Amino acid sequence: MALQLYADPCTVNCRKVLAGCHLIGAEFELIYRSYFAGEHRQPEYLALNPNGMLPALKDGSFVLWESDVILQYIGAKSAPHTGYPADVRARADVHRWQTWSSAQWFPACYPYLVENAVKPLLGQSPDAEVLAASVATFHRYAAVLEAHLRGRTWMVGEHPTFADISVAAPMHVHTFQKLPLDEYPEIRAWIARVEGLDCWKRTDPLPHFPPPAG
Ligand SMILES: N[C@@H](CCC(=O)N[C@@H](CS)C(=O)NCC(=O)O)C(=O)O
Structure with a gap:
């Protein structure tokens, strides 16, 4: 199953994850949640990230938030790439x-x-x-x-x-x-x-x- 990234591309921490994924060629499905429409405060999203902040990641039943850790997780799961060095x-x-x-x-x-x-x-x-x-x-x-x-x-x-x-x-x-x-x-x-x-x-x-x- 594809990684599902809940994000609004206009925000700092969502762009970070989107750009990081593109840097290393990681595939994901973008599930758009509008920051300006307040969709990060809706109950359905709060069930994923109780902080009410974008982004969040779903990998099957595993849910992860904190943008840098999301990138580290995706980097560790992906094929080796200079964008996330193994050393x-x-x-x-x-x-x-x-x-x-x-x-x-x-x-x-x-x-x-x-x-x-x-x-x-x-x-x-x-x-x-x-x-x-x-x-x-x-x-x-x-x-x-x-x-x-x-x-x-x-x-x-x-x-x-x-x-x-x-x-x-x-x-x-x-x-x-x-x-x-x-x-x-x-x-x-x-x-x-x-x-x-x-x-x-x-x-x-x-x-x-x-x-x-x-
Ligand atoms: N430490 C968090 C910060 C996430 C964050 O600040 N997200 C902003 C968008 S860039 C947000 O959703 N803010 C909503 C709010 O504060 O109500 C991360 O890196 O994921």
């Missing part, structure tokens, strides 16, 4: 950056997503105070990423991996988010490389966003 240290390195992205980078980028991208879509104005309060945290972790990328093409090793996908996801609409990237040439060059990947192009979220409220 123990390389794999741990990929996991390290996936965890860093969930724990530090996603919260650092999220206020910019909500205030500058999502609120305007809903006809609301960005909250300047929220954005001002987010600046220090953003720069703290952007500096970590910038330093790591210096002298590297990809986050781990010589090929794009789940680490690149998981770290790129929270900044996937960085132009709309208005992320303050001016002082980070390594991040800008790297995200441009990610944006050149076929798996990233195939998961462009923009067609899945609702039109801005007028």
Whole structure:
């Protein structure tokens, strides 16, 4: 039976899983659940993921949530691929950056997503105070990423991996988010490389966003 992925391609953590699957050529069935229509809060979906968050995966009777772990599970089940290296240290390195992205980078980028991208879509104005309060945290972790990328093409090793996908996801609409990237040439060059990947192009979220409220 095919892996069933419950997701809305416009969201950070769903795009992450979709792009990661395409990176390694994993097959899955997309079961669309609309974020903006609140389908992740319906009882049928809450039975899969009691957090009321997208995405979730069903593999037969086995249900899994947490996007990075979903990717790790799919990677472990799939044919060997450079996108999810088998070497123990390389794999741990990929996991390290996936965890860093969930724990530090996603919260650092999220206020910019909500205030500058999502609120305007809903006809609301960005909250300047929220954005001002987010600046220090953003720069703290952007500096970590910038330093790591210096002298590297990809986050781990010589090929794009789940680490690149998981770290790129929270900044996937960085132009709309208005992320303050001016002082980070390594991040800008790297995200441009990610944006050149076929798996990233195939998961462009923009067609899945609702039109801005007028
Ligand atoms: N740690 C979770 C976070 C999932 C998450 O934040 N999902 C968002 C979409 S990107 C969501 O469904 N939010 C709904 C809500 O917070 O009500 C994961 O990585 O899967």
